[in-house]
Amino acid sequence: MKKKLLLHFTIVMAVAIFCLTGCLEVKNSTVGNQIHVSPSSQPLPGCGIESKELRVAADQMARLIINSDIINNTQGIPRIVVDSEYFSNDSSYVIDRALFTDYLRVELQRASNGKFEMLGRNYSDMVEQEREAQAQGDVTAGAVVENIPQRLGWDYRLGGSIRSLSKVVSNTGQASSYFLITFELIERGSGRIVLSDNYEFKKVSSISSIYR
């Protein structure tokens, strides 16, 4: 009797489990183990600059500029140029300098709130091409920007550098790198450094990585 009971119970549970597996969600199949991760994470080991450090450094400078006296306690609306023209990579790693300056420029533009103006000197070719076309009569004036405005001069421009110190221990294969990212705002005409900030960090890794 008990055996029969147990047998029936087992059959019922097996059927229940079989039915319930039909309710399980179908997971999307991953192709090549591809996953999205946060730009603030560092899922792979290495001693170089990662997106995490890039974002923190640029964000730190953006917050310093937004809260500085040159923006808030000044007459008129200052004009700032932020591009990679005078931002050098003097480190031993291959780094796209524009990653920093583009991130910083967009952060500043979003937070400007009318306190300052950003000039896109990195788009000078585009602006000049359109000015010439309009001057020659090839294109009409814009619907909003009707007349050819005079090109604006800047008040402050970004300068800076990325520098590094690297070391490799040959018998263990461990490597360490120290990075110093310097951002400075230079005043037009006088050349004064009106704002300056550093972001430094050091990494140690036992796995060598290739940075591109």
Place this chain on the structure above:
Amino acid sequence: MKKILLISVLTIFSFLTGCHREGPAFAANTLSSKVQTPPDSVVVLDKKVSDMTTRIPFSKFSKISVDRNIKQYTSAGMLKVLADIRNRTDHVLRLNICTKFFDGDGIEVDQSPASIFVLNPQETKTYSISSLTDKAKTYRVEIMGAQ
């Protein structure tokens, strides 16, 4: 026996009924007093940082201590946070710290990227950050463990 069989069949059908669903479902609303954190707070999201069982049985304490949590405003009228974070352990702690700023309605208006904070044994360091917008009225500093 028949009763057991009947109960089992009814149980199976009740499970299957729960699995049958059409169309979108509302997301669960988990807002409750247990989940909401007070404004202007420093919170630890990582259990590894907030808990550390010592060798003393049933004794737990946090690896870090937030000794001071100060709210200020910069000359530009932006919200500024200062927090003294102390390492209570005898080894180096690596933390990921990010700050979220909220307006008067509790809507997030600014978020800083997570930055690495390295604390030597028993060291205290001040974490400082200012908001990018003057709409920020409250904040939440979030601390997680880092590699």
